[in-house]
Amino acid sequence: MTAREQYAPGPASGAQVRRDGEKWTLILVRELRHSPEKVWQALTDPAQLREWAPFDADRSLGTVGSTVKLTTVGAPKPHVTETTVTRADAPKALEYKWGGFDMRWELEAVGGGTRLTLWTNIDRRFISMGAAGWHICFDVLDHLLRGTPIGRMVAGEAMKFGHWQRLNAEYAKQFGIETRNWPPPAAQRRSQ
């Protein structure tokens, strides 16, 4: 069995939701046993993003003012958005937009590792799905940084994976929200 096949995410944790009227922000915290410099590279370098992130970048996200095209991986129709990096204080703070989402990353040196925090505004109807997706992405990132990459797991591929459904339900419960049923388009067609 490969490391990818053996991978099973732990229980939902490290996420909270900040509600500001209709605008909800998902705040995700993950402790990584790697230096902020190493984590910074994984957050900004297109080759490393391709190993774990839910989007591809056409150039480094590590330079303030640069314009970067982000391609959402596995969207049902190609989805490319352009962003300008508004903050890049290596290896501490990184800000840009992914489509309409604000992406604010903070890297804090803790012991020999990094406490990584992501603030991202996300449509409240999909917020537990977002938390589940990022949970898996961060696990994959952790494997990458340890030098034992298991390969990116995003989009439909992550959702096929039973653990994603469990995480979605767990986060929804933690956030005190109802999660939506997940009818992929093919299944939905039959049910309607």
Place this chain on the structure above:
Amino acid sequence: MKIKLTSVYVDDQDKALRFYTQVLGFAKKADFSQGPFRWLTVASPEEPDGTELQLALNANPAAKAYQQALFQQGQPAAMFFTDDVKGDYERVKARGAEFTMPPTDVTGSTIAMLKDTCGNLIQLTQLARRKAQ
């Protein structure tokens, strides 16, 4: 192969969903998201398994430019067929839609044009009744 989907760009998907369902009378068909991408479609209640209309966010410069250019040239972004354009015109107008052209006879059809509030013109078309074969 089948033609199952067509798309219009919109500047706000929630506003679009309200307009296409509450004003035009279509029904939501698919709605899910992946990151900032939201796949949102509606279908006609008269034909629930018929062609879907994707309400796609115009979140890139090419989409915005295309949408604005069509609008400025008076070109509809989508065309819907009806058996009763005058009745639909009255119904949709009563729900608050702004028409840029009332039902007008043209070659082979009667058409009307309205704004979808999301950056598009929409054309309603009623084909002239065919003569009995």
